[in-house]
Structure formats: C-alpha cells, structure tokens
Amino acid sequence: MSGFHTNSKVIGWVEQRLPIFSFLHHSAVEYPTPKNLNYWWNFGSLAGFQLVVMILSGIFLAANYTAHTSLAFDSVERIMRDVNYGWFMRYLHANGASMFFLLVYTHMLRGLYYGSYKAPRELLWWLGVVIYLCMMGTAFMGYVLPWGQMSFWGATVITNLFSAFPVVGKFIVTWLWGGFAVDNPTLNRFYAFHYLLPFVIYALMVVHLWALHTVKSNNPLGIDVKTPQDTIPFHPYFTIKDLFGIGVFLMIYMAFVFWAPNFFGEPDNYIKANPMVTPPHIVPEWYFLPFYAILRAFTMDLWIIPAKLQGVVAMFSAIIVLLFLPWLDTSKVRSAAFRPIYKQLFWVFVADCVVLGYCGGKPPEGNLVMIGQLATAYYFLHFLVILPIVGKIEKTRPLPASISSAVLKPMEKA
C-alpha cells in the first residue's frame, strides 16, 4: 500500500485509524492489470454493476409489494399502474434478471475459453460457481413473487423435484412449502430468501474480488504476468474501459426495458395464479432451460432408481461438475488461443448448451426427446471424458515469452 499519499488532515486522520483510503487506492487505482485484456473482460464488472441495479430496483419494489397469495398479483399491478415510475422499476428488475444471467453466462464462458479456472485461480472459480448457484436460487424465488400462473406452477414443479429423493423426499417438499401445497407460507419464505440472497451474493462478490486481487486477472494469452511492463494500473485504464462497457450494456438493457419489456417473460404470468388450472406448457425462464432439458432427458426407470431421481441428480451434477473443472481439464495451457483442439471443443460445448436450451423450451415430443438426451450426454462427456483426455494428447501452440512481447506482435484474436 505504498502508492497512497494525502495532504488532507481529515483523510490522514481517518487513514491512521482505518486504512480505507489506501485500501481503495491499492485495489481500485493501482491494481496492476494485464494490458492485453480484451472486451470479454468487461463482463465481470458489468455483472457487479448489474447486481447493484437489481438490489436497488428490488428495494423500491419491495417497498410496494405484498407477499400474500391473495394480494401479491394485484400489488404488482398496483406497482405497474399507480406507483410513480413503478412500471420502470419492475421492468428494470424483471429484464435485469435476464440481463444479469446473460452477463454472468458470458463471464463464465470467458473463463472457460481462456482457462481462467486453472491454478492459481481455482478458489476464484469456486466462488464464482457459488455465486451462480445463489443467483439461480434468487432468480427462481423472485419469479414466484408476482404470483402469476407460471410463478405458481414453476414453484410447484421445481419444489416437487425434491420429492424424487427416496424416503426423505416427501418430507423435504413439505418442509420447503411450509404446508402441503405451494401456498402462502411458501410465498412468504420465498420473499424472505429472495430479499436475503442478493446480499449473500454481494458478500460473495467481495470475496470473489478479494481472491481475484490476490491471484490477479488472467488474460487472453493465459500466461502469467512476468514484468511490470506487462501490466497497467486499473485506474484510469480499466475504469474508463468498464464505464464504456456499462454504457453499451445499458443501451441494450434499456432497449428491452422501454421497447420490449415482456420479451423474456411468459404471457401466462399475467394470469393470476390458479391452483385449479394447469398451464399447457410449464417452462422456466430462459436461463434455466438447459438444466430443464437435462432434468427431462431421463425417461427410463433403472432398477430402483426412478427416471425423475436420475434427472434431478443429473441436473444438480451439471452445476456441481463445474467445481471439479480445474482438475478435469488436464492441460497446463490456459488460453484456448494456444489449444487448437480445445478451441473447437469450446464452441461445440457452447452449441451443445444452446441445443439444450432449445430442447428445454419446447414440449418434450418427437425427435426433441432424443436430441435433448444426446445433448445431455455430450454435456457430461465434455467435462468428464473429453477435457481430461484432450489435455493430455493435445499439441499446444508455443506460448509467447511474455505479455508485452506478444502485444508487440500481431495478437491472436479470440
């Protein structure tokens, strides 16, 4: 914390007692950042920005929302109609969830492409996976709050998944519901946790950044920073680059908020929840569709393991497998830029996720069942078989000596 000096008596007084200014200087001004970061590195700060947008808009919504089965739907409509700029807050929040996932998925794929999960960044990656899990929980519970048809039936389907576990399943479901069906106690606890989890995510984000600032950022070349010539200070270089990124992101985000606010939504959720009427297709929000496809890929009971249990276990495994990724990928080279085979496989994996998402959004009929099953098989094959083998047999391209030496030559495009 050497770079911080002040002539102000007040700041000096505070600094002696709580070194907050030198801390900020150290982590937001001096922080040495690889100078070759491309725009894919913007998505981390964008996700952080979006978390703040979600928390702020969420607090304003919470101030006007009523968590009761008979009032929730109308309280949301009151926000839309009678609360000043309530429609703006709600559309910010509802579209913001989709944007948040879009940013985080891009951030994760960036990590996958450039090998950002590899040593020494395993814990950084783990913290990210935990943040992602918390996001999924938060988003799921948030979607229940407007108490529309898809809210209610989504909650019913997803909570019922736990009934797949033998013996205890039934009790877990009753415990989750706080009763014998999705009802007022369920809505109340979902609201409580929907308000709590974003702050847990915020705390995790701080630890994520702590880990990041300890091991420092990866970069498109995937090689370690070797000399001070490889880095530039975070401020002003990345503060301005991140601000520019936020500007571009806001333009895309606001286009949805103002001109297509229900693009990501389901029309059915503008029908008040009715336990007596099941919608023809119950679909989760788009960001859960690949996992929904994995859940439904298992259609055959095996011995004593019913198909539903297989699906549930597979769905959770699809996320848990990410925790093992730093060791499943056996290649010592981080960046796909120097891994000719992995580079192709990465895009195959992305395509596989898109196919899964497509299958998850359609009714499981005809060829889609088989396609969903093959895509599910490939998802696990990618992590459990292909990555360990490719890392061993792949002939990687020679790595540049340092970031600055590579920057002087024409750079490998992502």
Next chain:
Amino acid sequence: MRKLILTVLAALSVAGVSQTALAHEGPALQKPGFSFEGVFGHYDQAALKRGFQVFHEVCSNCHGMRLVAYRNLKEIGLTEDEAKAVAAERQIQDGPNDEGAMFMRPGRLSDHYIPPFANDNAARANNNGALPPDLSLIAKAREGGPNYVYSLLLGFDEAAPEGHTVPDGMFYNAYFPGGNIGMPPQIMDDLVTYADGTKATKEQLAHDVVSLLNWAAEPELDARKTLGLHVMIFLTVLTALFYALKVQIWKDVH
C-alpha cells in the same frame, strides 16, 4: 468490438428462439397494425375512446376490467364528468354504514371498473358454464398479445373443419386453443354507433376495442416509449463520450 456486439445479439436471438418456441398453435394471427407498435408507437386517443365505447356497451356485459379505475378513463380522453357518469351507471356494495349495514351506492371515480357479476360462480351460471375472463391484462396474457385478441374477435367466420365437433352452446374459433370457445361471435358491422361518427365496420370495432384493451394492460406505454427515447439519446451521447475518453486514455498503451 463489433464481434462482441454481434455475439451479444446472437445470444439474445437464441433467447428469443426459446420464447417463440412456445408460440400458439392454430392459424397465423391477423396483424392489422396498431398505432402503439414500434419504437415510436403511441396510443391513438380517438381509437381508445371508441374502443372504450365498444367495451362499455358490449364487452362489459360479461367481462370485467377490474384493474382499471374510473379515474383512469380521463387518460383516454373522457372528461371528468363523463368518467363520473360512466362510474355511476353501476352499483357497488359499500359499508358498513353507521348503523352497521352494508348498502349499495353508485360507482365513483376512485372505484375500479365494477364487474358485471358478483363472483366467478355467478359469471359461470350466466354464461352456460363458461367463465368470461377479466380483460384488464388480456392483451399481455396471451401469446401474440393484441394481434391474438384481434384475430380471435374476428375469427368466428370459418366453419369447423370436417370431423371437428363443436359442443352445444359453444362456437368454433380457429384461433382459440382447442377451437371451441364459449363466447358467441360479438363483433358485427354497426354493433355500436360511434359518437365520433366513424363507420363501425367489423375491422374498425375489433381494432378499436383491442387498442383499448392494450391500454388497459399497458397504460404506461406512452410514457414508457417517450422516456425510452430520451434515455437512449442520453446513453448514446454518454457512451460516445466514454469511448472517446477510452481511446484518448489508451492511446499510449501497446
């Protein structure tokens, strides 16, 4: 940079595929073109007012619009007195009064549109067992939105295909899921006599009432699109400045 934007757009379109994957079954929707569509779209006040006349004189005999208050009618061009008069046409239960008794009184501006039936059971009993849905959000609560409602209203003309049986008391409508709908055809030429002299053709009636229903579902649309334009102009300038600064600050790196 361009590649990045393209990728983001590609990702968004993928998300879009998953939405359209669930589009309704049945014939393609009729798209008459509404003034409120598109980036610069706004409600046509005259159409909303005519649409309200249709809703009030015809639809509201069976359908409610419980999320719209009588005071909101001023937003579509009714004067305060006209809105008060509309409100007073129906009775609503109030109370208890000082003696502890419930009583009926005419509707006021602060009341929400008073539904035609006391409850769902009464509505079913009066409609051959079918429940006429509340129309406050119908333009947002169906795949296809206003185009779906428009198509449905005008979709009674075709005869049911061979082999399709329509139960007693129901009507064939290809746009309705399953094809059989409890609502009889309503929209016919000169169904109402428009106060502003517009010729009340079937298409005109359907267009106007759907405009009104879209307003009922999205009363904020005008304000939203206007604010959106301002926000987008602001963001364009701001982002351009950020970009210029970025280029300036980074010019010595590399």
